[in-house]
Amino acid sequence: MSLNFLDFEQPIAxxxxxxxxxxxxxxxxxxxxxxIDEEVHRLREKSVELTRKIFADLGAWQVAQLARHPQRPVHPGLCPPGV
Structure with a gap:
């Protein structure tokens, strides 16, 4: 799991x-x-719901933050290294 969460992702983190x-x-x-398995399962379901709720209502700046996130996955064929 990545430890680099954006400010609006803190509840998920x-x-x-x-x-x-x-x-x-x-x-x-x-x-x-x-x-503990039941509690973990319940919390995972809650995490999915919370993630859907947060990402369904992102503002323009939050979308820009996601697009510019340093750990955002990119396809190596889309841009050459160092760009």
Missing amino acids: ELEAKIDSLTAVSRQDEKLDIN
């Missing part, structure tokens, strides 16, 4: 961090009686 920490806890101690 916080939710993803919570999911990661719960997943790590469940991997470390599988002997726990607590079923």
